[in-house]
Amino acid sequence: MRVEGEVELVVVGGGAAGLAAALKAREEGIEEIWVLDRNERPGGILPQCIHTGFGLHYFGENLTGPEYIHRFIRRAREEGITIKLETMVLRLTKEREVVAVNPSEGLLKLKAGAVILAMGCRERPRGSLLIPGGRPAGIFTAGTAQRLLDLEGYLPGREVVILGSGDVGLIMARRFAMEGVEVKAVVELMPYPGGLGRNVVQCLEDFGIPLLLRRTVTHIHGRERVEAVTVAEVDGEGNPIPGTERKIPCDTLVLSVGLIPENELSEGAGIELDERTGGPFVDEFMRTSLEGFFACGNVVTVFDLVDHVTLTGERAGKSASQYLKGELPPPRRVREVRPGENVRLVVPQRVSGEGPVTFYLRVSRPLREARVEVGGKSFFRKAVRPPEMLTVELGKEEVGGLGGEIPVRVLGKPLG
Amino acid sequence: MKVEEFEERVKGDPSFSRVSLRISLEGEILFLEGETESWEQVVELGHLAAGVEGVRGIVNRLWPRGLPKPERKREGKGKAAWDGMRADVVVVGAGIVGAGIARELSRYELEVVLVEKEEDVAWGQSKGGASWIHGFAGLDVDPTSLKAKLCVEGNALYDEWAEELDFSFKRPGLLAVVMEEELVPLLEVAAERVREHGCPVRVIGREELHRMEPGLPPEAAGALFFPTYGVVAPYEVTIALVENAVANGVKLLLGTEVIGVRVEEGRVKGVITDRGEIFTSFLVNAAGLYSDEVAELAGAPEFTIHPRKGEMLLIDWKRAGACLHNLAPGELKEDPYTKGGGISLTVDGNMLWGPTAQEVPYKEDTETTKEGMERVWRKFSKYLPSIKRTDVITAFAGVRAATYTEDFHIAPSRKVKGLVNVGGIQSPGITAAPAIARMVVDILRKEGLELREKVSFNPRRRAAPRFRELGDREREQLISLDRRYGRVVCRCEHVTEGEVVEAIRRGATTLDGIKFRTRAGMGRCQGGFCTPHLLRILSRELGRPVEELTKKGGKSRVVMGRIKEPFLGG
Numbered sequence: 001m002r003v004e005g006e007v008e009l010v011v012v013g014g015g016a017a018g019l020a021a022a023l024k025a026r027e028e029g030i031e032e033i034w035v036l037d038r039n040e041r042p043g044g045i046l047p048q049c050i051h052t053g054f055g056l057h058y059f060g061e062n063l064t065g066p067e068y069i070h071r072f073i074r075r076a077r078e079e080g081i082t083i084k085l086e087t088m089v090l091r092l093t094k095e096r097e098v099v100a101v102n103p104s105e106g107l108l109k110l111k112a113g114a115v116i117l118a119m120g121c122r123e124r125p126r127g128s129l130l131i132p133g134g135r136p137a138g139i140f141t142a143g144t145a146q147r148l149l150d151l152e153g154y155l156p157g158r159e160v161v162i163l164g165s166g167d168v169g170l171i172m173a174r175r176f177a178m179e180g181v182e183v184k185a186v187v188e189l190m191p192y193p194g195g196l197g198r199n200v201v202q203c204l205e206d207f208g209i210p211l212l213l214r215r216t217v218t219h220i221h222g223r224e225r226v227e228a229v230t231v232a233e234v235d236g237e238g239n240p241i242p243g244t245e246r247k248i249p250c251d252t253l254v255l256s257v258g259l260i261p262e263n264e265l266s267e268g269a270g271i272e273l274d275e276r277t278g279g280p281f282v283d284e285f286m287r288t289s290l291e292g293f294f295a296c297g298n299v300v301t302v303f304d305l306v307d308h309v310t311l312t313g314e315r316a317g318k319s320a321s322q323y324l325k326g327e328l329p330p331p332r333r334v335r336e337v338r339p340g341e342n343v344r345l346v347v348p349q350r351v352s353g354e355g356p357v358t359f360y361l362r363v364s365r366p367l368r369e370a371r372v373e374v375g376g377k378s379f380f381r382k383a384v385r386p387p388e389m390l391t392v393e394l395g396k397e398e399v400g401g402l403g404g405e406i407p408v409r410v411l412g413k414p415l416g
Numbered sequence: 417m418k419v420e421e422f423e424e425r426v427k428g429d430p431s432f433s434r435v436s437l438r439i440s441l442e443g444e445i446l447f448l449e450g451e452t453e454s455w456e457q458v459v460e461l462g463h464l465a466a467g468v469e470g471v472r473g474i475v476n477r478l479w480p481r482g483l484p485k486p487e488r489k490r491e492g493k494g495k496a497a498w499d500g501m502r503a504d505v506v507v508v509g510a511g512i513v514g515a516g517i518a519r520e521l522s523r524y525e526l527e528v529v530l531v532e533k534e535e536d537v538a539w540g541q542s543k544g545g546a547s548w549i550h551g552f553a554g555l556d557v558d559p560t561s562l563k564a565k566l567c568v569e570g571n572a573l574y575d576e577w578a579e580e581l582d583f584s585f586k587r588p589g590l591l592a593v594v595m596e597e598e599l600v601p602l603l604e605v606a607a608e609r610v611r612e613h614g615c616p617v618r619v620i621g622r623e624e625l626h627r628m629e630p631g632l633p634p635e636a637a638g639a640l641f642f643p644t645y646g647v648v649a650p651y652e653v654t655i656a657l658v659e660n661a662v663a664n665g666v667k668l669l670l671g672t673e674v675i676g677v678r679v680e681e682g683r684v685k686g687v688i689t690d691r692g693e694i695f696t697s698f699l700v701n702a703a704g705l706y707s708d709e710v711a712e713l714a715g716a717p718e719f720t721i722h723p724r725k726g727e728m729l730l731i732d733w734k735r736a737g738a739c740l741h742n743l744a745p746g747e748l749k750e751d752p753y754t755k756g757g758g759i760s761l762t763v764d765g766n767m768l769w770g771p772t773a774q775e776v777p778y779k780e781d782t783e784t785t786k787e788g789m790e791r792v793w794r795k796f797s798k799y800l801p802s803i804k805r806t807d808v809i810t811a812f813a814g815v816r817a818a819t820y821t822e823d824f825h826i827a828p829s830r831k832v833k834g835l836v837n838v839g840g841i842q843s844p845g846i847t848a849a850p851a852i853a854r855m856v857v858d859i860l861r862k863e864g865l866e867l868r869e870k871v872s873f874n875p876r877r878r879a880a881p882r883f884r885e886l887g888d889r890e891r892e893q894l895i896s897l898d899r900r901y902g903r904v905v906c907r908c909e910h911v912t913e914g915e916v917v918e919a920i921r922r923g924a925t926t927l928d929g930i931k932f933r934t935r936a937g938m939g940r941c942q943g944g945f946c947t948p949h950l951l952r953i954l955s956r957e958l959g960r961p962v963e964e965l966t967k968k969g970g971k972s973r974v975v976m977g978r979i980k981e982p983f984l985g986g
Contacts, residue, residue: 038904038907086903088904088907088910090910099888101891101895101902101904102902102903103895103899103900103901103902103903103913104899104902105902106891106892106895106896106902107888107891107892107895107902109888122941122944122945123941123944125809125810125940125941125942125943125944126810126942127730127808127809127810127811127942128806128808128809130784130786130789130808130811132783132784132785132786132788132789133783133784134782134783135782135784135812136967136972137927137966137967137968137972137973137974140947141944143944144943144944144945144947144948147948148947148948148975149979151948152948152951152952152962153978153979154951154962154963154975154977154978154979155975155976155977155978155979156975156976157975157976158976158977179979218786219783223780223782224966224967224968224969224970224971224972225971225972225973251976252976264734267734
């Protein structure tokens with residue numbers, strides 16, 4: 001490949017993770033940093049998240065999405081970090097060649113000293129659920145509906161059913177209600193809501209929106225525009241129970257059924273991916289399996305809080321800088337992290353043991369009086385629930401004492 | 417079997433005891449009227465009647481007791497825009513068959529009008545069809561049938577069509593795989609029958625099979641290999657045909673439904689649409705699922721379409737390497753729910769699994785079902801064990817237009833001069849389309865249409881550039897000509913704004929119109945990211961507000977209104 005330019009550090013994605021990574025790298029003295037972003041504005045998904053709840057950990061303040069990300073955008077501009085917008089990375093190679101395209105410069109072919117992957121995640125569409133029925137207009141993922149509403153100023157529908165009660169679904173329910181849209185119901189497959197208790201109260205109860213637990217959408221009616229959805233109760237395995245169907249007339253179905261890290265580029269470069277997280281295997285330095293490639297934020301695993309996304313971004317930014325300066329400790333004594341009982345996923349999946357480690361993990365089932373065990377160390381939690389990510393931190397000494405493998409498990413008493 | 421025998425047989429069968437049935441034979445057309453207990457009985461009796469000697473078509477007006485009849489609203493749109501238009505030939509239906517015929521007719525000095533009720537072309541069977549260009553019509557098909565003959569002829573014509581019309585066409589071949597060792601000896605017997613159709617075929621042993629298709633499980637014991645099987649995107653072919661036909665003078669009338677046929681003294685005089693009447697002496701009825709109804713409107717019913725639904729799963733092109741040939745299950749036991757189907761490669765690298773085959777009463781029933789999707793998954797996943805459920809991007813359903821004789825019905829009407837029916841074009845209709853087009857033009861000539869070759873006819877059409885398929889140098893050139901080719905709007909399929917604008921210039925007016933021309937929204941996120949971009953571009957290019965834009969015409973509006981005025985300040 002003909003390479004036209006060499007750039008010290010290329011960050012793919014200008015959302016919360018990418019911008020934090022770039023800023024940290026600048027702080028570490030890296031001169032030439034290019035952030036490539038496919039959108040027409042930086043910030044990833046945050047500019048359309050106009051509700052509050054961002055930054056409580058990182059800034060100790062309650063900010064909206066645009067407020068939170070604007071702090072990073074402003075600093076990036078002040079620091080002279082190059083942010084190339086409407087720039088879509090088409091491919092990455094093992095040799096850290098980056099091919100991207102944008103309307104003003106055409107094809108860009110770069111050779112990067114280091115690459116930070118910060119592409120974020122995308123939403124699971126209807127097809128991945130295989131909901132039977134028609135294929136009319138009026139089926140949106142929550143993010144698309146939110147963008148239409150908050151960035152474009154259009155009303156996706158007037159009578160809405162939302163499938164999925166994660167925080168995204170709950171916040172969209174409130175957002176719709178505030179625009180005078182009738183939210184007929186929020187439907188949740190599990191016996192408990194997917195989002196934070198606070199959001200259930202503030203987004204549904206305060207607006208009188210019904211939450212239908214242990215139910216799912218079993219049919220979409222309508223040929224041209226959505227006319228109704230059928231909702232049915234589900235058994236313990238999540239299968240609809242015949243005879244419990246109820247038809248709810250509506251013109252819109254909003255799907256908020258999960259996010260998938262977007263790793264097509266990582267895969268193309270030959271980076272090893274973890275089936276549990278959908279993202280690259282990383283160590284505590286956010287180092288991937290491919291030399292010179294680091295990853296951070298939702299492309300690694302989907303986080304609950306943007307604050308954590310930012311922190312992993314900073315970690316990746318620092319590690320990439322150390323790598324560029326030849327200061328990153330090589331992975332000498334790598335220990336594999338083994339997800340055990342009741343652990344759905346855990347990040348990082350590998351530990352080099354050269355510094356402290358923050359583990360992010362999710363459980364498979366809810367427990368109370370829970371004990372999170374990481375390599376023999378125990379951490380107590382009043383309750384653990386699958387939708388909530390747990391974090392535990394181990395100091396350098398604690399990590400140093402761990403053996404060849406680090407088992408992680410979560411024990412406790414069944415909930416309710 | 418004579419008519420009387422058929423009648424006796426129905427009367428003597430206790431399962432039909434509650435069926436009221438009146439049979440009449442007019443010429444070679446057999447009419448069934450009355451009421452049944454179920455839709456299955458309607459279909460069964462229709463098929464049984466097809467066995468009556470000398471019968472050319474079945475008009476089956478049976479309907480199950482208590483089942484609501486389909487509503488067919490045929491009302492004028494109030495705008496008689498086409499009133500007084502004159503044509504030498506009106507072709508009804510802009511699917512692959514109608515478009516092929518119109519394009520073939522555009523070779524001659526004729527006024528040809530192509531009428532389509534949907535807002536865009538290829539939105540009936542041609543949109544939902546699988547991608548195969550078959551080598552032959554199938555083992556269960558009589559080699560002397562019209563279907564069998566036109567399938568083999570059509571297959572041979574595809575290279576020319578693809579070359580002239582610049583659509584994607586590949587011939588990866590088909591492997592009909594048997595999973596049981598004891599079936600291997602039967603492959604030679606089957607191959608003999610295939611050869612009767614005039615289709616090349618070869619028996620493949622276990623070792624060669626696994627070399628050719630490494631993704632198959634170890635049980636795969638042998639296969640028939642059909643090297644001439646190809647793949648196309650049927651909607652892409654249709655769009656190419658229409659573009660070429662229009663470039664050669666054919667008038668395309670979209671959003672125009674035929675609501676009547678003017679017949680005077682036994683001959684076609686005009687076609688009445690919901691947008692006015694077009695005067696013509698020749699009417700080609702290529703209305704797909706509705707071809708029986710168009711014939712009826714002319715007062716000349718000759719066959720009835722019974723809708724046969726098929727459901728398919730679409731697999732992410734990330735898994736393109738998992739399968740190298742089209743695959744069909746070679747099974748002894750017939751699956752009553754799917755007569756065929758298989759794993760089809762698409763020209764874009766996806767796989768299509770299916771379809772099922774289910775008789776349904778309503779032509780509009782394109783809803784997917786849990787059972788259908790499960791059936792497809794169970795049936796085909798065993799052939800490619802590396803494919804996971806998460807590789808399925810979407811599922812969809814389409815309806816085939818089957819007649820009770822289960823053969824193509826391509827013939828001039830016996831009753832009304834100037835009407836040529838092209839009905840019952842189900843699988844392998846896409847394959848047969850080029851042969852059908854030639855056959856219909858021949859029929860028209862014999863029916864008295866004067867054909868003078870047009871000197872200016874240009875058989876060529878150029879496809880719009882596809883950013884994803886171009887090399888870096890071509891991409892650079894394109895962007896230097898038009899910067900909008902550097903703005904990627906659909907990130908899954910790498911579709912640029914330039915391509916979207918070109919699609920609109922070529923006739924797309926809806927999100928689906930853009931999708932089927934560019935693939936924007938066809939990828940793994942299914943339009944999640946690109947929908948707002950597409951709406952903005954479509955609104956700008958058409959000069960219509962976003963609130964009025966639709967997914968697929970009619971009432972399929974994408975957004976329901978505005979919430980606030982756009983921020984215009986500095």
